[in-house]
Amino acid sequence: MKLWRVISFIPIVFGILFVFNSNSAFSQDVNRISRQKALNSIAQQYELSKQKTLPLSKRLAYVSSFLEVAYLYQQDSLIYNGLMQKTMLLGMMKNYDSAVIYSHKLYDLAAKNQDSFYLGISLIKLGVYHNKNNQLTEAFKYHNEAFKIYKAMKDSVMAGKSLLNMTNIQKSLGDYSGNKTTAIEGVKYLENTDKDLRSLSGLYHGISVANREQKNYEEALKYNEKALNLGIDSVSIKKIGQRYILVFKNTKANILASQGNYKEAVSILTQLESDVVVRKSMREYARVIGNLGYVKWLQNPKNTTSEKLLLQARSIRDSIRDVDGLIASNIHLTKYYLTKNKEKALQYAEAAYQNAKELNSLTSILESLGFIFQLQSDSNEEAKVFHEVYIKLQNINQSNREIYAVTKYENDKLTNENLILKAETAKKERQKVINLLGTLILILVGGLVFYLFRQRHKREKIRDVFNAETRISKRIHDELANDVYNVMTQIQNNQHSHDVLDKLENIYNRTRDISRENNNFDTGTHYSEELGNMLSSYSTNETKIIIKDIDIINWQSITPEKKIITHRIIQELMVNMKKHSHAALVAVSFRQTPKNVEITYADTGIGVDKNEIIFSSGLRNAENRIKIIGGSFIFDSEKGKGFKANICFPN
Incomplete structure (x- = not known):
């Protein structure tokens, strides 16, 4: 009886197991079907996020929903696409902080999967959005990391594009020597291929602008022609972009104007003013008429159209909030009114300074401040001179009265x-x-x-x-x-x-x-070049060197002894920076007045306590050196606040 009960129970157990397994398989099928349906449904959301006719906020909402499901089912390929699209939309909305956050997520996923392709893209995005946020040092770092990855991948096109991004940052910092070096390196990666004519033309353009700023006008024209010659037909123009070709022509006009060839510069700008593509873009149109007004003023300060064109360009740029363009317009107007109306000149110089602060453009801040100091100094000096002339006239008048009285008395008596x-x-x-x-x-x-x-x-x-x-x-x-x-x-x-x-x-x-x-080192005609090369030699991936206005100093009029001491003192500062400061950014600017040469050094390093400065043998030597030529060496620092020094000596 017991045996019958056991045997009869076995089919029941098998039946239960069969039913359980059937239910499990059915459940898996249901889950698989449900998952597929979910993935199919979010594909539509992804496509909607790419519809340019929809508002950006809706497109962002669609891609965010897409990402939620992609993360839920851990589909890396979908997550890549979602993050790429979301960072792009955030950038278009100028929400750069959020764009940086999601670019980091893209980077982390690529790093986890050891995916070089998406690593490079995420680094470029981080560089672009930090640049848009005016965090130039961080932006340069990310573009440099992207360059290293593409170089290792032997992707010459993307390596060249990364170098173009880096050279544009150096240009915005006023580091034209570094800008030119980086751009020339980028050309090596792109000049033997026609896969990215836009980046190659951009590199040529960067070299051209750097040479113009350094007053090497022949070299500037040479590379400007290289950029223009890439657009030899409609196909290549389409690859580069008509707008960029117009920018290169605008730059050519500026170079010619710098050479004093105003007639040809005006001719180019006049043609650009009537160009259909230029007139479709308010930004480009404002750039062209602003430059046209400025060059016409250089050609003939008494012409009647310059002021109208300069003010029109500024008005357009203000209406579209083109801050970079506003800086250029305000500087042009400052120069225009400099000798005509100092009050207006100061007003536009201060406006340029505010724009430059908004854009955090170091070179534009320095340029606008230079005009502000000049105008304020001029007004103070003017008042002082008038006061001195007034006193002198009073004294002369009083002396004349005394001479007249004595003479009259003598003639009578x-x-x-x-x-x-x-x-x-x-x-x-x-x-x-x-x-x-x-x-x-x-x-x-x-x-x-x-x-x-x-x-x-x-x-x-x-x-x-x-x-x-x-x-x-x-x-x-x-x-x-x-x-x-x-x-x-x-x-x-x-x-x-x-x-x-x-x-x-x-x-x-x-x-x-x-x-x-x-x-x-050479203390003759090549002194400026040697001094610049010495400063640039301290530039590394971790430390960027900005050299401003080294070429405006009339080094030929300065004695070799003063050049030697200047070289040694600046070198001592750079050595001190390299050994102790660990600065990410170093700025060395030069200025010449009728009586003195002034050199300002500043870095963003760790700084040092003032008591430690006093006992520094290197800086003490620098102070002793400058005293020999009747100059002064003033330095200031605090821990965590960088190091500053001012060198001044007679011409």
Whole structure:
């Protein structure tokens, strides 16, 4: 009986298992069908997010819903598409902070999957949106990382495009030397292919603009022609974009105007003004008529159309909130009114400064401030001069009254004898004046000779120090460094301790650094170039160097001794920055007044306590050097607030 019960129970168990398995399979089928339906439904949402006829807010809502389902079912391919679309829409809405957040999500997913393609795209997006947010250092960093990835992938087109993004950032920072170097590197990746003519033309254009800013007008025209010549037919023009071709023509007009060829520049701009494509874009039209008004003013300051064109361009740019264009318009109007109406000139200079602050454009801030200081200084100086002239006129008038009173009295009261006596007395007085004047001239000549001998002695002393430094550095390089290197080689061959080798190599590198820092340099016609190259040599991926207005200094009029001391002091600041500051950005600007040369150094490094500055031997040496040529060296710093220094010496 028990056996029958057990046997009869077995079919029931199998039946239950069969039903359970059937239900499980059915459940899986249902889930699979449900999942497929969900994925099919969100495909429509993704397509709707791409419809340009819909408002951006609706398109963003569609792609956000699409992403929710893609994340729910962990479909990486869909998540990639959703993040790409969402970051693009956020950028179009100028919500750059959110665009950065979702670009980071794209980067994280690509990094997890080790997907180089999307890694590169996410880095470019991060660079673009940080740039739009005026975070230029961060933007440059991301574009540089993208360049490294594309270089490793041997994708020359995307590598060149990344370098174009980097050169545009350098241009906006006023780093025209760095801008040109990066652009030339980018050309190497793109000039042998026709796959991205727009980026290649952009690189040529960047080199052209940099040369114009550095006053190398022939080179500027050469690269401008290279950019224009890429658009030789309708196909290539379509690849580059008609708008970019028009920008290149506009730049050509600016270069010609800088050369003084106003007639040809006006001809190009007049043709552009009537171009149909230009007139369809308010931004481009404002750019053209603004430049046309400015060049016409340069050609003939008394013409009647410049003011109208300049004000019209500014009005258009203000209506479309073209902040970059407003800076250009306000600077043009500042220059236009500079000699005509200083009050208006100051008004437009201050407007340019506000626009530049809004755009966080370092070069435009410096340019607009330069005009503001000039105009404020001019007005103060003008008031001072008028006051001095007024006092002088009062004194002259008072003297004339006194002379007139005395003369009238003498004419009425004095006799001929008295007049003769006065004449003799006057003769004696004249002789005394002549003797006094002769003595004074002798003293002045003697003082001048003494001063010249003293200056000559100072120059000889400076040159002796310079020659001694050069000899020491040569000896360190030729003797000490090479001897250390020989010892390193011998130790390596005998397989001695690696610690000793490392220490010797450290000593060797330090001696080579000392040699480089004290090396000889040209104090003649190429001094400006050598000084700029020395500053640029400290530029790295982590540290960007901005050099402003080095070429406006009349270096030919400055003595070699002053050039030597200037070079050494600036080099000391750069070495100090490299060793201690860890700055991401360094700005060195030059300014020449009728009496002095002023050099301003500022970095964004970690700074240092003022007490530590006082005891710094390098900065103390710099201060002692500048005193030799009658200059001053003022520095300021706080921990966490960077380092600033001002160098000033007589012309």
